[in-house]
Amino acid sequence: xxxLPDAGPTMRDDANPDSRGEDDQGEVLIRLENVCRxxxxxxxFFRREAVQALRSVNLDVHKGEILALLGQSxxxxxxxxxxxxxxxxxxxxxxxxxxxxxxxxxxxxxREFRNRAGIVFQDPYSSLNPLMTVGTALAEPLRVWNVVxxxxxxxxxxxxxxxxxxxxxxxxxxxxxxxxxxxxRVAMARALAVRPEFLVADEAVSALDVASSAxxxxxxxxxxxxxxxxxxxxxxxxxxxxxxxxxxxxMQHGEIVELGTTSSVLSDPQHEYTELLLRSELHLPDHDxx
Amino acid sequence: MDAxxxxxxxxxxxxxxxxxxxxxxxxxxxxxxxxxxxxGETLGVVGTTxxxxxxxxxxxxxxxxxxxxxxxxxxxxxxxxxxxSDARMRDIRGRSIGMIFQDSLASLNPVLTVRSQVAETLRRxxxxxxxxxxxxxxxxxxxxxxxxxxxxxxxxxEFSGGMRQRAMIAIALAANPSFLIxxxxxxxxxxxxxxxxxxxxxxxxxxxxxxxxxxxxxxAVINRVCERVAVLSKGTLVEQGPSSExxxxxxxxxxxxxxxxSAKAMTPGRRLYTYR
Numbered sequence: 342x343x344x345l346p347d348a349g350p351t352m353r354d355d356a357n358p359d360s361r362g363e364d365d366q367g368e369v370l371i372r373l374e375n376v377c378r379x380x381x382x383x384x385x386f387f388r389r390e391a392v393q394a395l396r397s398v399n400l401d402v403h404k405g406e407i408l409a410l411l412g413q414s415x416x417x418x419x420x421x422x423x424x425x426x427x428x429x430x431x432x433x434x435x436x437x438x439x440x441x442x443x444x445x446x447x448x449x450x451x452r453e454f455r456n457r458a459g460i461v462f463q464d465p466y467s468s469l470n471p472l473m474t475v476g477t478a479l480a481e482p483l484r485v486w487n488v489v490x491x492x493x494x495x496x497x498x499x500x501x502x503x504x505x506x507x508x509x510x511x512x513x514x515x516x517x518x519x520x521x522x523x524x525x526r527v528a529m530a531r532a533l534a535v536r537p538e539f540l541v542a543d544e545a546v547s548a549l550d551v552a553s554s555a556x557x558x559x560x561x562x563x564x565x566x567x568x569x570x571x572x573x574x575x576x577x578x579x580x581x582x583x584x585x586x587x588x589x590x591x592m593q594h595g596e597i598v599e600l601g602t603t604s605s606v607l608s609d610p611q612h613e614y615t616e617l618l619l620r621s622e623l624h625l626p627d628h629d630x631x
Numbered sequence: 632m633d634a635x636x637x638x639x640x641x642x643x644x645x646x647x648x649x650x651x652x653x654x655x656x657x658x659x660x661x662x663x664x665x666x667x668x669x670x671g672e673t674l675g676v677v678g679t680t681x682x683x684x685x686x687x688x689x690x691x692x693x694x695x696x697x698x699x700x701x702x703x704x705x706x707x708x709x710x711x712x713x714x715x716s717d718a719r720m721r722d723i724r725g726r727s728i729g730m731i732f733q734d735s736l737a738s739l740n741p742v743l744t745v746r747s748q749v750a751e752t753l754r755r756x757x758x759x760x761x762x763x764x765x766x767x768x769x770x771x772x773x774x775x776x777x778x779x780x781x782x783x784x785x786x787x788x789e790f791s792g793g794m795r796q797r798a799m800i801a802i803a804l805a806a807n808p809s810f811l812i813x814x815x816x817x818x819x820x821x822x823x824x825x826x827x828x829x830x831x832x833x834x835x836x837x838x839x840x841x842x843x844x845x846x847x848x849x850x851a852v853i854n855r856v857c858e859r860v861a862v863l864s865k866g867t868l869v870e871q872g873p874s875s876e877x878x879x880x881x882x883x884x885x886x887x888x889x890x891x892x893s894a895k896a897m898t899p900g901r902r903l904y905t906y907r
Contacts, residue, residue, distance in 0.1 A: 413821035413822070413823070413824075414792075414821060520680065520681075521680065550679045550680045550848040551679060551848055551849065551850070551889060551892050551893050551894075552679045552680075552889075552892055553679075553680070554892075554894065555892040555893075555894070555903040558894065558903055559902050559903050562902060563902075577821050577822065578822075578894070579822070580893070580894035580895045580897070581894050583894070583897075584894050584897045584903065617823055618822055618823070621822040621823040621825070621826040622822060622895075623822075623825075623826065623829075623849070623851035623852060623854065623855050623895075624851055624854065624895060625850055625851055625854055625878060625890060625893060625895050625896060626854060626874075626875060626878050626879050627879065
């Protein structure tokens with residue numbers, strides 16, 4: 342196990358070296374270089390406090406991988422996901438999507454970037470417009486982005502529903518009649534409608550119970566397989582990260598403290614915070630598979 | 632007041648059913664569930680969303696929304712809680728049975744310090760307590776539950792999630808109830824905090840000899856804290872027994888399904904089992 346000379350995250354022998362073009366693990370789709378994100382809040386009328394949500398983060402995301410950002414609330418994982426899809430900007434540092442500096446996009450170029458990334462959020466109950474049927478919600482991005490010809494929108498909506506394992510009859514349903522898991526699947530279908538190259542799932546199963554969570558995790562694995570989708574999966578749940586991700590970046594206080602393949606990081610942690618997370622995991626008794 | 636004296640009564644739910652009134656129809660949410668718990672025992676109630684587990688918990692303290700109908704009996708000792716007066720229920724809540732919830736920010740009064748909220752509960756159940764005595768006792772309870780003495784005059788929004796849970800537990804236990812119902816109370820907490828709160832609940836339960844009912848969809852939580860577990864599916868009790876048995880060798884397909892769906896039971900990269 343080698344530590345980088347500038348005391349960066351605990352890098353493992355199996356993680357890619359942080360140098361352009363020398364990766365043997367596939368094309369780098371997204372690269373973060375020294376990304377910082379500071380929020381200024383007013384703690385009181387007279388004092389402004391700076392909250393460092395991200396502190397000089399360096400990360401490569403490879404095309405076609407599912408990378409988990411594992412950390413508790415306040416670790417910076419959600420901020421990182423939002424920066425990568427340009428829902429917010431880094432205060433400093435560079436965010437590369439291929440050869441595009443995402444952080445500096447404006448105007449038309451920024452609008453064009455919007456359909457290359459999708460994002461699904463934690464709360465299935467607030468992410469869908471309650472006044473829109475599922476069909477309308479899915480048709481909207483198709484129309485805005487001219488993904489398909491007008492005449493094909495309806496069949497494309499049906500195809501999207503099928504791709505997230507929902508019946509086409511759901512076109513006329515309103516969100517409040519759907520379960521949390523079903524809503525998340527609609528949210529995924531909507532994110533995928535524009536055929537993005539990557540998807541950020543920000544705590545996408547955290548608000549779901551075990552049954553819905555299993556459905557959505559399965560769906561993520563299916564989509565990843567079929568569409569070769571690159572996924573950034575932000576979660577506090579070790580078990581979910583273990584099930585879906587190829588690599589995991591453990592985050593604490595705005596920094597990546599450990600990075601490597603999921604199997605090695607979670608079975609042989611090097612950083613004390615990773616060890617704490619693993620120790621805190623609750624388990625099931627060994628059960629007799631029927 | 633002896634700090635840890637509690638009444639030794641059994642809580643016995645007999646054939647409890649709950650219906651919600653929705654758009655003119657009566658929708659059954661809990662169907663003839665019978666289970667019981669004694670002080671000193673720990674019981675988990677597990678099921679997916681919509682299984683009726685929270686509704687069951689709320690029905691014990693008669694906290695269901697208007698429009699809900701309950702049948703059956705909920706006996707605390709000899710007394711049927713479904714038959715007693717509103718005034719009597721107000722005494723029962725907190726003095727005999729306490730309850731804590733998932734959303735601590737929504738459950739706590741935002742304009743009172745946590746010390747005031749514990750003191751308020753104490754004075755509600757013991758009219759002879761002076762304000763000063765209540766404040767001092769409140770401080771004891773909060774510190775016992777891990778809130779530092781210099782934080783007891785903070786407001787709920789000034790605490791982290793884990794600390795708010797501790798405050799909620801302090802309020803629920805202030806008047807020394809014999810039972811505590813925890814409804815998904817660790818669901819919003821991160822793993823290390825969740826573990827600490829569960830350990831706290833286990834500690835407090837053992838020290839005080841409480842009857843603890845933990846309602847959760849997370850089998851691992853139940854496994855950690857509860858000696859017995861009752862499994863609900865669509866309002867029906869499908870299985871109950873010692874956790875070590877039910878979670879290892881379930882009798883019902885439904886329980887088996889719940890176990891297999893848990894990400895904790897899974898092989899990385901493989902599909903999770905989903906139950907239809």
